[in-house]
Amino acid sequence: MAEAASTREGTLVLIAGAGRLPELVAASLERAGRPFRLIALRGFTGRPLKAKADATVDLLDLAATLAHLKAWSPAIVVPAGSVARPSAAAIFNAGAAWRNREALRDIAAGGDDRLLRAAVGLVEENGHRVLGVHEVAPDLLCPEGALGLVKVDAEADASIRTGLAVLDALSPFDVGQAVAVAGDRVLAVEGPEGTDKMLARARALGRKPFGRGRPNAGTVLVKAPKVGQDLRIDLPTVGPRTIRNAHAAGCAGLALRAGRTLVIDRAATAAEADRLGLFVIGFGEAA
Amino acid sequence: MAEAASTREGTLVLIAGAGRLPELVAASLERAGRPFRLIALRGFTGRPLKAKADATVDLLDLAATLAHLKAWSPAIVVPAGSVARPSAAAIFNAGAAWRNREALRDIAAGGDDRLLRAAVGLVEENGHRVLGVHEVAPDLLCPEGALGLVKVDAEADASIRTGLAVLDALSPFDVGQAVAVAGDRVLAVEGPEGTDKMLARARALGRKPFGRGRPNAGTVLVKAPKVGQDLRIDLPTVGPRTIRNAHAAGCAGLALRAGRTLVIDRAATAAEADRLGLFVIGFGEAA
Numbered sequence: 001m002a003e004a005a006s007t008r009e010g011t012l013v014l015i016a017g018a019g020r021l022p023e024l025v026a027a028s029l030e031r032a033g034r035p036f037r038l039i040a041l042r043g044f045t046g047r048p049l050k051a052k053a054d055a056t057v058d059l060l061d062l063a064a065t066l067a068h069l070k071a072w073s074p075a076i077v078v079p080a081g082s083v084a085r086p087s088a089a090a091i092f093n094a095g096a097a098w099r100n101r102e103a104l105r106d107i108a109a110g111g112d113d114r115l116l117r118a119a120v121g122l123v124e125e126n127g128h129r130v131l132g133v134h135e136v137a138p139d140l141l142c143p144e145g146a147l148g149l150v151k152v153d154a155e156a157d158a159s160i161r162t163g164l165a166v167l168d169a170l171s172p173f174d175v176g177q178a179v180a181v182a183g184d185r186v187l188a189v190e191g192p193e194g195t196d197k198m199l200a201r202a203r204a205l206g207r208k209p210f211g212r213g214r215p216n217a218g219t220v221l222v223k224a225p226k227v228g229q230d231l232r233i234d235l236p237t238v239g240p241r242t243i244r245n246a247h248a249a250g251c252a253g254l255a256l257r258a259g260r261t262l263v264i265d266r267a268a269t270a271a272e273a274d275r276l277g278l279f280v281i282g283f284g285e286a287a
Numbered sequence: 288m289a290e291a292a293s294t295r296e297g298t299l300v301l302i303a304g305a306g307r308l309p310e311l312v313a314a315s316l317e318r319a320g321r322p323f324r325l326i327a328l329r330g331f332t333g334r335p336l337k338a339k340a341d342a343t344v345d346l347l348d349l350a351a352t353l354a355h356l357k358a359w360s361p362a363i364v365v366p367a368g369s370v371a372r373p374s375a376a377a378i379f380n381a382g383a384a385w386r387n388r389e390a391l392r393d394i395a396a397g398g399d400d401r402l403l404r405a406a407v408g409l410v411e412e413n414g415h416r417v418l419g420v421h422e423v424a425p426d427l428l429c430p431e432g433a434l435g436l437v438k439v440d441a442e443a444d445a446s447i448r449t450g451l452a453v454l455d456a457l458s459p460f461d462v463g464q465a466v467a468v469a470g471d472r473v474l475a476v477e478g479p480e481g482t483d484k485m486l487a488r489a490r491a492l493g494r495k496p497f498g499r500g501r502p503n504a505g506t507v508l509v510k511a512p513k514v515g516q517d518l519r520i521d522l523p524t525v526g527p528r529t530i531r532n533a534h535a536a537g538c539a540g541l542a543l544r545a546g547r548t549l550v551i552d553r554a555a556t557a558a559e560a561d562r563l564g565l566f567v568i569g570f571g572e573a574a
Contacts, residue, residue: 162460172452173453173456175453184460184461186463189478191473193488201488
């Protein structure tokens, strides 16, 4: 509780990447009456926030970001929104704040998250506390229970149980924040391609039904972060588009880890689920 | 050992589906000096074997197959080769030997293997012993150790260990006979789409390298059946095409479960691996 309270106190700096998320976080902070400073990333931060920015920096110019943070000395730094992979050349030319070329090479060769992870590490090394969106704007997360009007039936419930067991089994490995499951049959395990492409695969599998029956009846998209996943860098996210893609893939609904999955625009997401007849359920720790 | 010996004795009936496998099995049996009778499946069995068939039946006319088996009373029945999914209508119209419409509906709604599994069950219920290709033609399986000239390096070895651990974790679930792994990063888990499409996914992920480094260095295709998998119905299979697809996906090599993976044309597979610089290694139980 002390921890939770402390995330809502002190000055906060929001570093805004691309997409709607930074806007939603800013709105959440404003609703909560929490003052914050805003750093925009040139070429990433969207128009509405760009106008409000206290500073604008280049993604790779971490020295500039660190200088602002040093001047403002905030209690908390929150990165939000996506940053596309910069070119290797841009990274190799960036560098002042980075320690050495070997570290850069390692970052450049790594997965999508490695740059962000390295940046977070550098900000922390400079004495700042970095928190995730889930910690400062919990109202943006999937709650426990039903998000829309459609209920989970027994068929889907069996799929959810299988899906959770599969995600649990895969938890030690660098793979799979989501699965598409029909009963005891796993249609697709998400890899680095992401949820939308994974759903497209499940969709392709469903496109050749064997007879007029529903071959993948009770298909559910089950999504949850891995144990130990750094949610500041990689927070599972759904939105109205996820609902549409899941529907197209033949899903009866979505089961999401409550409090650990971001719902981009909860009202629109629930409305889309209701419109297409999909359930959206947030499950807790014990599920 | 008594079991192993008994698989090489007595009369044998080979039921030949599509693809090269039935031919290879027939050749293996001939090499071993083992007599056999051949049932061709109309529209599936390839030309070279069709001419040699002792009987030709329709895939769905199990009554005819059972009548032949009753007349010949073989010690062993071996299904080999693929059978495409017949239409639901064909299944519903087939039926004399099938017990009831509910069983058929269940089969029609199931996965690709359910029809074959049901057919094997029915043949067994009629008092016949059904064995797999791996039991009567072990010379077609991947041996332990290297299949070609290329050696496994330390990078690939780490990938193999991760891949085996992932397959092991997924073993209780109906998914994943294969994974593509780069170090500790799982690029793709095979679902019902099969190994070739899974490799195409890994290939797409590798197509956007971050910098000039090798982002997925040491990528390995690791393939093994699940614990308890019925190898008579679903035997993991590779061949020259798998080598080409793995190469295109950026793999350094293939690690296959020895004695449990069919290698279609071992000489051509090893030659293709050597030509493209990929290792192919068969790993044993303890790996």
